[in-house]
Amino acid sequence: MDLLQRAFYGKDIRIALLEKREQAYEDFFCTLMQKKYSDNFLPVKAAGREGDRKADGYLFPEKRVYQVYAPSSGFKKDKLLSKITGDFEGAKEKWQSEMLGWTFVHSDFEGLPPYAIEQISKLKTSNRNIDIRVMGPEIIHNIAMSLSLESLIDMFGLMPSEKQLADLTHEPIKTLLKAMSRQTGCSSAIVPVSVDKLEFNDLSDDVAALLMAGRKKEKLVEDLLRKWPDPEYGDDLASAFNAYYLDMRSEGVVADQIFNKLQKFAGSDPASTNSQVSSLAVLTYFFERCDIFENPPKDWSK
Structure with a gap:
């Protein structure tokens, strides 16, 4: 594993x-x-x-x-x-x-x-x-977490490996983006995030590791959205992610649960490791660039 x-x-x-x-x-x-x-x-x-x-x-x-x-x-x-x-x-x-x-x-x-x-x-x-x-x-x-890989697969199914993430290309992400419903709403500003964002939002070490891994492939998402036939599609997706996040936050959903629901919103299918790594790349892209989770205040420290 x-x-x-x-x-x-x-x-x-x-x-x-x-x-x-x-x-x-x-x-x-x-x-x-x-x-x-x-x-x-x-x-x-x-x-x-x-x-x-x-x-x-x-x-x-x-x-x-x-x-x-x-x-x-x-x-x-x-x-x-x-x-x-x-x-x-x-x-x-x-x-x-x-x-x-x-x-x-x-x-x-x-x-x-x-x-x-x-x-x-x-x-x-x-x-x-x-x-x-x-x-x-x-x-x-x-x-x-101390169980064998075979036991974890039996309980939760097969999870993507680092090799699968490394081998990820544009095409699976393109398929996923095409499948996502186009949603309207106010555009979300695309800005860099603070390095403290993970800790400020109380995300677990496991989710932090997933987001750090996803950054390796977020440029694939950026390339696809930049070349997308509809130039506003990226903004629409950002707005959709933002609205879904705000709804869950207002309901008091725990941070890791919000991440899990956002990954499903991004097209993750538990039965497909390809869709899991593709949706992780998409989710990481929007985590880094728009208001999915909160940016810490300037004077915040852990």
Whole structure:
């Protein structure tokens, strides 16, 4: 797996962790753990009166129970505290000596709120014979990135390689540009961006790596738009990207999700690595030259 493939997979894993909730998040977590630990990890499904015995997954070598919590409406104090305490105490009662470790898996990239951390600390103090841990999406992301290329392909499909990007020519981009719907709107000023733009917009390292890679081919896009039969087509596309970005920003969509949606808007097809590298070149071109994401203020510093 080369660096470009790694960035694509890293981005898609992060998007999955941002977008999946409830059962979908639990299923995604369990699939990753099975890929990582093979038959040493098993999802726990409800069975009859026993239910799931307050567990969503079980890791045999460590005798560790995993409980996943990814509410679609976000954390609510009473529900979160009840979930932590109720599921731990229930698992301790039902698994007994078969539970030497317990992990609370959650979905918030910002981490657990202080009251939840305090509650887990109390559980650790009163249950020193059980190894209690917390696993958030950053840790899950790291587990996923440690999987083999074969496992990642099985879960997310084949991603473009650095060689495919290097071999990219005008023709696939031309095909993609022709397929994009012409949209009207106010022209967006084409200006260079600050080197701090990636950090200012809180884009992940994976997305930053993709944009840096895409710069190698953005001149192909520039050449095509300069020679395009309609001289206003580039401005129209810039306006379309800008309008779509502003809509998503106004809805509070997270930066990496905005990037992912913009890449699809640029014609990316998950089933085609050619369309993925072509759309990356197009997206990078407009990222660098128009108001897709925010330019930092002149006095801004990290």
